[in-house]
Amino acid sequence: MTSINLVENALLVSIQDDVTDTEIVELQDTLSNRIAKENVKGVILDISSLEIVDTFVGRVIAQLAGISKLLAAETYVVGMRPAVAVTLVELGMYLPETRTALSLTHALTQLRRA
Amino acid sequence: MPQTATANILTILETDFSGVVEEWLGTQVKEGVKRSDLFSDSESRAQNQELLKAFTKGIRAGVVNEEFSLDDDEWEDLRAVLADVSKERVGRGVTPTEMATFVLALKAPLFKRLEAMTDVESGKLISDVLMVTRLVDAFAIYTNEIFIGERDQIIERQRQEMLELSTPVVELWDRVLTLPLIGTLDSARAQEVMENLLQTILERQAEVVIMDITGVGTVDTQVAQHLLRAAAAVRLMGAECIISGISPMIAQTMVQLGIDVGTVSTRSSIRTALADALQKVGYVIKTSEVS
Numbered sequence: 001m002t003s004i005n006l007v008e009n010a011l012l013v014s015i016q017d018d019v020t021d022t023e024i025v026e027l028q029d030t031l032s033n034r035i036a037k038e039n040v041k042g043v044i045l046d047i048s049s050l051e052i053v054d055t056f057v058g059r060v061i062a063q064l065a066g067i068s069k070l071l072a073a074e075t076y077v078v079g080m081r082p083a084v085a086v087t088l089v090e091l092g093m094y095l096p097e098t099r100t101a102l103s104l105t106h107a108l109t110q111l112r113r114a
Numbered sequence: 115m116p117q118t119a120t121a122n123i124l125t126i127l128e129t130d131f132s133g134v135v136e137e138w139l140g141t142q143v144k145e146g147v148k149r150s151d152l153f154s155d156s157e158s159r160a161q162n163q164e165l166l167k168a169f170t171k172g173i174r175a176g177v178v179n180e181e182f183s184l185d186d187d188e189w190e191d192l193r194a195v196l197a198d199v200s201k202e203r204v205g206r207g208v209t210p211t212e213m214a215t216f217v218l219a220l221k222a223p224l225f226k227r228l229e230a231m232t233d234v235e236s237g238k239l240i241s242d243v244l245m246v247t248r249l250v251d252a253f254a255i256y257t258n259e260i261f262i263g264e265r266d267q268i269i270e271r272q273r274q275e276m277l278e279l280s281t282p283v284v285e286l287w288d289r290v291l292t293l294p295l296i297g298t299l300d301s302a303r304a305q306e307v308m309e310n311l312l313q314t315i316l317e318r319q320a321e322v323v324i325m326d327i328t329g330v331g332t333v334d335t336q337v338a339q340h341l342l343r344a345a346a347a348v349r350l351m352g353a354e355c356i357i358s359g360i361s362p363m364i365a366q367t368m369v370q371l372g373i374d375v376g377t378v379s380t381r382s383s384i385r386t387a388l389a390d391a392l393q394k395v396g397y398v399i400k401t402s403e404v405s
Binding site: 076077078079080081082084085086088089090094095096100101102103106107 | 377
């Protein structure tokens, strides 16, 4: 199950490997509402448990990042696995608008600095 | 007197084993395939004895009604000994011709003994000789197969080693990796490089990677494509990529080819790239003031 937790003024979204397409669409909804309501400074998308990505998941990640950005929350995608990174690049999805960090710690450090 | 050719051959091998070995060695010397520079006398004698023993065993059990196949279980011993000997010989640089002639040299002593024991008039000699030839030829062909297989393995291993050697990822400092690229960057290598690099980033939690292309001879659109894809993958993982070692020549070529590096930082030398990388992770290079 995908969960959203508040960590240091940022929403931590952990996307699980077994996430379904409907869940991910629901997630967009829940997340955007919570960002607006809780007035957080940042959003961290943890995709470290994702082992398989396709263009759909890639697009959803980009969309989630785009939504958060519009709602004035700095968004980081963290914990991407090497195989996933290679796949996304091979699919031509470079996610140029998305900020990335190695881990949750790195993302939090950068958020604190901002 | 034994009836079949196989029985005749067996008799020879069983009664005059050491004689055959000695003459086999002698024929090898005569035909110039005994590499005394690569093997000591006792070593090649031991090898020959072992091979002949396995050969005899194979003939005893594996030839039924003058038919045989070296793939049968009865020949397992010979295959095993042969595999060992071939491996040894390939490693020391024996040529395929020498290897085949080495086995074929076994014919001479066997023919000579058959001739001595058979009544030439009866015309049976030809069928005996034919049997020996078939056996020894199969032996030789199998030897060649092993030999080539062994060589292929050596080549494959070397290829793998070269691939690994040519893509080292070095940790220069805490959280700073470097990847010195040398030679040509084709698709296979680019793939290997990328996987290697991303895995190391994960393991070392590196934040900056310097891809140094000082040793890359030419940068064409394909090479540039590979480099930029690697840089994009590095960025997706959450690290940053600096491409260093871009010579004036390469810079000109890249612009002429219309290659856009986008947001990837580029530096002319690994020296400036290192200073930059250290700064990014929070270190500064300072000359100490000697008082």
